[in-house]
Each structure stands twice: as C-alpha cells, then as structure tokens.
Amino acid sequence: MTSTFKSLTILLTVFCFIIPAAAQNPTIHIGVILDGPAERNAARQREFQKQIIEFFNSEYDVRFTPENTLEGDWTAAGVKAAVDRLLADKDVEFILALGPISSNEIALRKNLPKPVIAGAVIDAKLQNFPTKDGASGVKNLNYLDEAYSVTRTIKAFQEVVPFKKLVVLHNPGILTAIPQLRERAQQEVQALDAQLEFVPVMTSAATALQALPADADAVYISPLLQIPEKEFDILVAGINQRRLPSFSYLGKAEVEKGVLASYAPTDDMTRRARRIASNMQRILRGEEAGSIPVDFPSAPQLIINMATARAIDFYPNWKTLTEAELLNQEEVKTARTLSLAGSAREAVRVNLDLRIASKETESGKYEVKKARANLLPQVEASATGILIKQETAEASLGQQAERQIDGSLTFSQLLYSESASANFSIQKHLQTAREDDRRSVELDIALEAATAYLNVLRAKALSRIQRGNLKLTVSNLELA
Numbered sequence: 423m424t425s426t427f428k429s430l431t432i433l434l435t436v437f438c439f440i441i442p443a444a445a446q447n448p449t450i451h452i453g454v455i456l457d458g459p460a461e462r463n464a465a466r467q468r469e470f471q472k473q474i475i476e477f478f479n480s481e482y483d484v485r486f487t488p489e490n491t492l493e494g495d496w497t498a499a500g501v502k503a504a505v506d507r508l509l510a511d512k513d514v515e516f517i518l519a520l521g522p523i524s525s526n527e528i529a530l531r532k533n534l535p536k537p538v539i540a541g542a543v544i545d546a547k548l549q550n551f552p553t554k555d556g557a558s559g560v561k562n563l564n565y566l567d568e569a570y571s572v573t574r575t576i577k578a579f580q581e582v583v584p585f586k587k588l589v590v591l592h593n594p595g596i597l598t599a600i601p602q603l604r605e606r607a608q609q610e611v612q613a614l615d616a617q618l619e620f621v622p623v624m625t626s627a628a629t630a631l632q633a634l635p636a637d638a639d640a641v642y643i644s645p646l647l648q649i650p651e652k653e654f655d656i657l658v659a660g661i662n663q664r665r666l667p668s669f670s671y672l673g674k675a676e677v678e679k680g681v682l683a684s685y686a687p688t689d690d691m692t693r694r695a696r697r698i699a700s701n702m703q704r705i706l707r708g709e710e711a712g713s714i715p716v717d718f719p720s721a722p723q724l725i726i727n728m729a730t731a732r733a734i735d736f737y738p739n740w741k742t743l744t745e746a747e748l749l750n751q752e753e754v755k756t757a758r759t760l761s762l763a764g765s766a767r768e769a770v771r772v773n774l775d776l777r778i779a780s781k782e783t784e785s786g787k788y789e790v791k792k793a794r795a796n797l798l799p800q801v802e803a804s805a806t807g808i809l810i811k812q813e814t815a816e817a818s819l820g821q822q823a824e825r826q827i828d829g830s831l832t833f834s835q836l837l838y839s840e841s842a843s844a845n846f847s848i849q850k851h852l853q854t855a856r857e858d859d860r861r862s863v864e865l866d867i868a869l870e871a872a873t874a875y876l877n878v879l880r881a882k883a884l885s886r887i888q889r890g891n892l893k894l895t896v897s898n899l900e901l902a
Contacts, residue, residue: 457521687720
C-alpha cells in the first residue's frame with residue numbers, strides 16, 4: 423500500500439513537470455539590422471517588437487536581444503558587415519532588415535541560409551529586386567513592396583509646385599548604396615525641363631542649410647533617418663524661412679512637422695509590423711519565404727500643410743486643394759459675422775440696382791405733385807416799374823410820369839378739366855407702379871442673398887462630407 427502511494431506520487435510529480443515543458447511555446451530569436459545609429463531607431467524598433475510579440479503571443483516565444491540588434495554606420499560596407507554577422511549567427515533563426523540600405527543588401531543576395539524579410543524598401547523595381555509570380559522567387563527571401571516609386575513623388579511635387587531647380591536633401595549612404603535612385607531622379611527632373619542638385623545631409627541642419635544654392639526654388643526631402651528630431655525641425659524651419667516649397671518622401675509625419683507637402687502612403691508602422699509578423703508566421707509554419715507575395719499595397723495621398731503654405735506665401739491651385747488632404751486650414755477671421763437675415767439686409771443696403779429704383783421712386787413723387795398742382799387754386803402776382811429822364815417827362819407836357827409803377831394780382835380756380843384730372847390719376851398710378859417695382863427689386867435682392875448664403879453653407883457641409891468620405895475610402899483601401 424505504501425509502495426503504491428509512493429509510486430503514484432512520483433508519477434504525478436513527473437507528470438506536473440512534463441506538461442508545462444510540453445506546453446511551452448517554441449523560442450524564436452530574431453535578429454534586427456538598422457542602417458545606422460539614429461534617434462528614431464528606438465521608437466521604431468519598440469513598435470515592431472511590440473506588434474510581433476503580440477502577434478505570436480500564443481504560438482511562439484519571440485526574443486529580441488540587444489546583441490542581436492545591429493546598427494550599421496550608414497554605409498553599404500558597414501551594413502554588409504552587420505548582415506554577414508547575423509547570417510552567420512547560429513542562435514538567430516530569423517532576420518529583419520528595417521532600413522533601406524540593409525533591405526537593399528539582403529534583397530540582392532543570392533544565397534540566404536536563413537529566412538530574412540526586408541521591411542524598408544524604397545523602390546523594388548528600380549532597385550532590381552528579384553521577383554517571380556508576385557513573390558521574390560529566392561529561397562528564404564521576402565520583402566515588402568509598396569510600389570511607391572521616386573518618379574511618382576517627383577511628378578506629384580512638380581504638379582503642386584512648378585519648380586525649375588530642385589534640390590534633393592539626401593543621406594549620402596543611401597544614394598551610395600542605391601545609385602539607381604540618383605540616376606532615376608536626374609532623368610525625371612530633366613524630363614520636366616528642370617535642373618536638379620543633390621545636397622548631402624547627416625546630422626547638422628545648419629550645414630545643410632548653408633549648402634542650399636541661392637537659385638533653388640524647391641526642396642525635396644528624401645529619407646533622412648539619421649538626423650536628430652531637433653535638427654530636422656531646425657532644417658524645416660530654415661527652409662520655410664527662405665520661403666522654399668518643400669516635399670517629403672516619408673509622408674504625413676514630416677508634413678505635420680512643417681514640410682509643405684507629401685505624396686506618400688501613411689507610414690503606419692503598426693500595419694507594416696503586423697504584415698511582417700504575418701509573413702513570419704507563414705514561414706515558421708513551413709511556407710517558403712520566396713513564395714510569399716511581396717506586394718504591400720497602399721494608397722498614396724497628397725497632403726499639404728496650409729500653415730506652411732501661408733508662411734512661405736504659396737497658395738496651391740484649385741485642383742490641388744480639392745484633391746489633397748489639407749492640414750492646419752485657417753478659419754477665416756473677420757470683424758463681423760453675417761446671419762441669414764443679416765446677409766439679406768446687407769445686400770439690400772449696398773445694391774446699386776435698388777438705389778436706382780429708389781431714385782426713380784423719389785423723382786416720381788415730384789411728377790405726382792406736379793400733376794396735382796394743376797387742380798389747385800392758382801394765384802398770380804405781377805408788378806412793373808418805369809423810370810424816365812426828367813427832361814423827357816417835362817417834354818411830354820404831363821403825358822408821361824417820371825416814375826410809374828403798375829401791379830396786378832390774379833386768383834383763379836379750375837372748376838373742371840378732364841385732361842388735368844386724368845393726368846393726376848395717371849401719375850398716381852405710375853407712382854404706385856414705381857413703388858411696387860422698387861419693392862420687387864428689394865425682395866429679389868434679399869432672396870438672391872439668402873439663397874447664396876444657404877448655398878455657401880451647403881457647399882461647406884458637402885465639402886466636409888466629401889473629405890470625410892475620401893479619408894474613409896483611403897483608410898478602407900489601405901485596410902483591404
């Protein structure tokens with residue numbers, strides 16, 4: 423009995439240890455490659471780690487460790503060394519490239535001993551990334567392709583700002599690692615009959631601003647991932663101080679910081695991280711990375727910062743205003759506001775047609791008075807005086823006085839005149855018609871003003887609704 427109890431106890435103890443061990447999720451160590459040290463790296467990395475860990479919470483124990491998170495030095499050679507190190511590390515099962523240089527380095531490799539995902543692709547087609555049937559077609563390689571080309575962004579900028587000399591602020595490491603970007607930008611700007619100049623930027627805004635040519639009339643801000651946030655703000659403020667229209671490749675986040683415009687998909691790190699996590703899951707479940715679709719569709723949206731536009735004395739054309747998402751729109755501030763009734767009264771007060779009708783009505787009153795005067799008693803008075811020389815009066819022997827004054831006073835009353843009575847009646851009717859016409863003009867003016875007022879309110883409401891619908895449509899498209 424005692425022996426049986428002890429055996430049962432041992433079995434239960436062993437069973438309790440075995441069950442948790444069997445239920446434990448497999449551990450996956452992920453290596454992360456960043457192009458170089460940057461202030462933005464920490465926030466970006468935290469978001470990716472958070473989303474991926476949450477995505478695999480019930481399936482895998484995902485580990486991100488500092489020793490497996492490598493930063494290059496913003497050069498192709500430095501990034502290549504980081505890639506080689508993680509590919510050779512046997513403790514790393516999966517690699518994520520979260521920079522444009524590292525994504526380019528990984529995607530162009532022929533042999534990859536472990537699964538990798540390039541998550542920061544600029545222009546896959548231009549960079550000659552491998553593709554086959556919508557996937558990479560390369561063993562262990564997957565990447566995210568937004569199909570967001572440099573050509574589209576430059577054309578979009580030129581439609582907003584018809585520049586003649588464009589300056590591109592760029593990270594020299596990116597253009598050195600991906601020289602096709604420089605070549606394509608030059609071709610596109612030449613096709614637009616404009617000039618192009620490149621200005622390298624690392625961490626100093628002052629150096630970049632000093633290098634801006636005096637004859638530049640627009641600035642294109644390429645991904646400057648290495649520049650500190652404070653320096654980026656100084657850079658944008660300096661560009662705006664020179665009243666140069668600016669355009670961001672990265673999108674809305676930089677437009678909110680003061681860049682004039684952007685034509686880019688929303689840089690949604692959460693959505694990107696979840697897509698990477700989904701692709702990782704498919705790979706870990708046995709699907710070949712090279713067969714997973716690389717399309718990462720998104721809807722570019724023209725965004726304009728109207729506060730910046732006002733600051734640099736730039737006003738977009740009507741087509742641009744109707745198609746773009748406008749940030750920091752200024753409400754029109756006036757000393758007085760008009761209500762519906764107030765707008766009608768104001769229109770009546772200043773309308774010239776109504777003033778003419780009022781003058782005609784006033785002159786008609788005198789015509790009525792004039793016609794009525796013929797029917798009233800008439801009093802006429804006259805006086806004449808004659809003064810002749812004294813010699814002439816004496817020579818007339820009393821026939822002519824030296825001074826002679828004659829006067830008369832006549833009173834008359836018209837008892838009946840058909841024409842005078844008819845004229846008076848006609849003038850009264852004409853005056854009534856003139857007053858009615860004036861009132862009609864006044865009411866028409868008030869009606870037109872009220873209609874215009876309501877049309878403005880309706881147009882504003884429809885504009886808000888349409889912009890809301892556009893945002894919703896774009897959001898649904900991105901989700902789809």
